[in-house]
Amino acid sequence: MAELTQNKLRALTPKGAGTPILVLMILAMMTLPLPTIMLDLFFTFNITLALVVVLATVYTLRPLEFAAFPTVLLVTTLLRLALNVASTRVVLLNGHTGPGAAGSVIESFGAVVVGGNYAVGLVVFAILVIINFVVVTKGAGRISEVSARFTLDAMPGKQMAIDADLNAGLLTQEEARDRREEVSKEADFYGAMDGASKFVRGDAVAGLLILFINILGGVAIGMSQHGLDFGTAMQFYALLTIGDGLVAQIPSLLLSTSAAIMVTRQNSSNDMSTQVIGELFTKSKALWIAAAILGVMGIIPGMPHFAFLLLAIIAAGVAYNIDQKKKRIADEEAQQKIEEKQVPSSEPELKELSWDDVPPVDPIGLEVGYRLIPLVDQAQDGKLMGRVKGVRKKLSQELGFLIPPVHIRDNLELSPNAYRITLMGVAVGEAEVHPDREMAINPGQVFGEVQGIKTKDPAFGLDAVWIETNQKEQAQSMGYTVVDCSTVVATHLSQLVQSHASELLGHEEVEHLLKKLSKSAPKLVENLVPDSLPLGVVVKVLQNLLLEQVPIRDMRTIAETLAEYSVRSQDPAALTSAVRISLSRLIIQNINGLEGELPVITLDPNLEQILHQSLQASNDESVNIEPGLAEKLQRSLKEAAEKQEAAGKAAVLLTSPGLRTSLAHFARFGIPGLHVLSFQEIPDNKQIRVVATVGQ
Template sequence: MQNMRGLSQGNLGIPLFLLVILAMVMLPMPAFLLDVLFTFNIALSIVVLLVSVYSLRPLDFAVFPTILLLSTLMRLALNVASTRVVLMYGHEGGDAAGKVIEAFGSVVIGGNYVVGIVVFLILVIINFVVVTKGAGRISEVSARFTLDAMPGKQMAIDADLNAGLINQEDAKQRRQDVTQEADFYGAMDGASKFVRGDAVAGILILVINILGGLLIGLIQHDLSFDVAVEYYSLLTIGDGLVAQIPSLLLSTAAAIMVTRQNSSNDMGTQIISQMFGSPRALIVTAAIMTIMGLVPGMPHVAFLSLAAASGGAAWFLIRQKERARVKAEVEQQMKSEPKASEAPDDAKDLDWSDVMPVDMVGLEVGYRLIPMVDKLQGGQLLNRIKGVRKKLSQDLGFLVPSVHIRDNLDLMPGAYRITLMGVVAGEADIFPDRDLAINPGQVFGSLKGVEVKDPAFGLAATWIEPGQREHAQTLGYTVVDASTVVATHLNQILQNHAHELLGHEEVQQLLDMLAKTSPKLVEDLVPAKLSISVLLKVLQNLLMEHVPLKDFRSVAEALSDAATRTQDPVALTASVRVAVSRLIIQTINGPEPEIPVVTLDPKLEQLLLGSVQQSQGSDQGLALEPGMAERLQNSLVEAAQKQEMMGQPSILLVAAPVRPLMAKFVRYSEQTIHVLSYQEIPENKKITIVSTVGGQAR
């Protein structure tokens, strides 16, 4: 029973197949069995070719190199078996080696062995010189470029995972696909060598069979030279054609597999959509064929018929595109026009339901971007936005509001606009049918496409065709699709404006969740010591300085302790920052034991402390003259750039009274600078002063 189960699962299939091959090589086979195996070989090659044509991507037929090797071995074994039969029984006539060889020797080439030799050589030349050599070269180049592109693809997967666009399972599957793709092209590079060797073996077997058959017929069977040439030549040529036709089919399948690109359509659909998507090529072809058909001496019927067919196909495509355009315009007009049932009622007076509230977060798209947000059309943007909201909610510590998406005909077709509270926070133009290659800072070449700036981070980028994706990754570019561009831009805006997304309702939700585990703490804090409005202002201050609210219990405990001393939101914020200092340091510098910091010149710091003391109780900023403020700003930017080049965060360490005003001073600078006070450094961390700024202050 176990043996039958192993056989059914394929565990014994390969060993049995190898035994059959050995039997074909070593044992004589009857002509009937040769017919069956030759027919099976032809059917197998046709099946492999069709599977290659209908595969959407190379990895859908990843076992193809193994099948190519096994089919080549079986074909060579059949050549050995048929050679034995031809040489042993060829003197008996054309059907001595079976009906299949006889049919190919007499019917296909008309019984003329000279024609048969020419046809056989042509097939071998096509297979060896054209198809196999080209497929082998493509396999070699594809294998090399796939290996070179692996680091870039892995970085793209890690970037999508960190951005929350994919989960761990998706990242694992994509990494596995990258590895399998490299293995596939490497195996195809080796398997193509077997096919080339098979073509060479076909020529040698033909020569050996003809010479050996002539010697056997003339010496052993006393045949005349003409009869021996006729018998053995036709049998040998038939045998060669039976083997070379499946070999040509498999070589073609190999060439199709290595030239395929990942797509959601099969090869036939791709050819039709890309070759005949534009009627212009057919119109020009029809004009050229018409001119050639009118030249005296040319076959007019053939050329003019083909010209008419090309012109008719172009006219049909133009009509189809016009109908599609009109249909789209009608549907758009029907969407924009109110229905009869929705017509305004003059008798009805206005009420508060007619005042539409603004969306907290909105995304408006042009009409060319509508398929990106339509799941029925394969749009991925909704899933990407859901991933962004989930990741941000986990990082910030509160539920990020949903994004309301709608189309806006006032926008350009490829434009989108992100709004917060009805105000535009960011917008850009994108190409939904292209990929964006972003220059991370060090690349090894340029790309052809539309040069732009990355909407999220302002980096130099280029919109490229999807076929250039792997080439761009090889050059060091980070390549993302249009949906990822919009999602990343949205993620960046929501992070920078997180404090605007937090309102009274969200604060109440945070208190309700904390009350489930610490009811006494919540009861003692709100409204006994703090109003919910002051609590909201403190939490917004924390988010404005990129301090997450994940440890809301520590925040509440710090506020409960500090609220007995002050009700000032700035002072309360400072107390909370000290309480969650370990979280702040980990967010900025990770688990590193040493913290590289930039400090202010002592004289400048004393000047700022005096300024803060004088402006206490007022809403004034730093009392610095414009020249000094500009020099300080430039010094901080230079220090931040040096830290960024060394791969370290930019941290400015100042006295506690100065920290809020300095944080406001650097908030809108070009570089990201974190401002900490001395009290916010945990005891288990060591400070390393990398530079001092503001030394020219007087």
């Protein structure tokens, strides 16, 4: 009710009565004869209104800020056509009296603008109509049509985007309502502009038809009713009609231009002049080139030297001014940065330390020298990032848990070609590579040598050579394994992560594994942790398995074994041995594949007896071997393992269950490639063949 009353009051105010008065005025001009003084005022008002509309479109920041423009375009078109009707009536009634019959404005345009020559007037009017109809109006109409179509097609997508932002909490209800209203207004505006452009085009056609009708009608009336000869009638009526047409066509051209400006505007925070100047005169390079071209043209004989050289000087001056302004701004910014660094704050802000100031340690880190940065920069076609992701995926699938992300950063403290691999912030590997070369690795048997930089494969310590890229085929024909720089780093990373996998597995990862297992075996997990075993014991068992290169993919078997043996012992070492027996087929398959026979190395019975006695005398369940015996045992095991590897077989030490854990720990650091198994870990379907016996 209040809104209705407010609308009624608005309609009674003088501001609300403007539109009805304008409509009545247009109807009066079409039906009632007007004195010449009124015609002069209306024509002047029409030109002024057209200028105001053009300037309003130029200084409007966004098209929607002048949403009434289509209506203004329609009203001004009707006003101009009404003036054409009123002036036509006056010209045809009083044109026989002379050039001043239709008022001073029409007389001035007919006499001053075209010099009193109706032939020149016809040409000028035709040119204006061509410019208005063929160039401005046609282009603006096409842009309006395309803009309206695209805006309406995009409207559902914009509405969905607003709803998505609202559901995501990025917008409030009020903001969403405002954006929906803006989208609706935009669609209405461009749809209205598409229709309004048709009025402008029709106005241009109407102006051309009115000109010819007035000339023909005026000559006929002057000769038939007022006794004028053809030359005099043509002189009087043609000048009056051309003056009338020019008075109407110039505002029409201005309004067509304003329509074109409106539909070609971009939504920005600047008006058109600021936007054009800011985008056209911000780069001095174009002005310098233009000045050079104008200068060359200005010194060519026969060319207008003054005009070309003057404009060349102006263009060069503007370009120089732009360069100086940019330089001054850059110097000010540089000086400001220097002052900020040199002048400390008089009252430095004291911030209380918090836990946020303690940086977290990256589980896996890769630091590279500055020459290796292109390897990890995807913008420079770096392949190392993809290789690292591949390593993580492969190891996660093989080991049975998610490998943490690798944090890659540059380190200027390293040599340019060096990289460093860290685990929990501690360096575990470092090497130098050559990104412009490839590594040719000697797998053990090659047929010749290649020229290059001799080195060692950082992953496995094999002899290698850094060769040029064009030597790749030659090296491969000799038996070398050739890999690029990214593969070298990725292989080294894979080998180190795999050998230190137990350090990457913690409580969080084990909880994820148990949660994943609970989806298929909920009761098993519920009875295992914490009813049967603490989570810490389960973590320790899984770490022991990874330490001995046993994957933990089969979590169901591991959990069932732990649940079964937890009633006998809570010792992680004993539980690890029990799990290994359950995973024996997996362990043997990883060592020997699907072969039916397993070659093994055994210990002399007397040596085993000595080691058992040493284990029984120890309090920490480790074998305390006499140093001389330990050195001899290590040397003998290493020789036997190397023979097996040379024969292409896995090196396996088979021993009693009581000694397996201690000997595995003993061999882990001195003989990395040796697998230590107990008799209980050999499946029934495997045949054992003793290839060597290590004695005292």
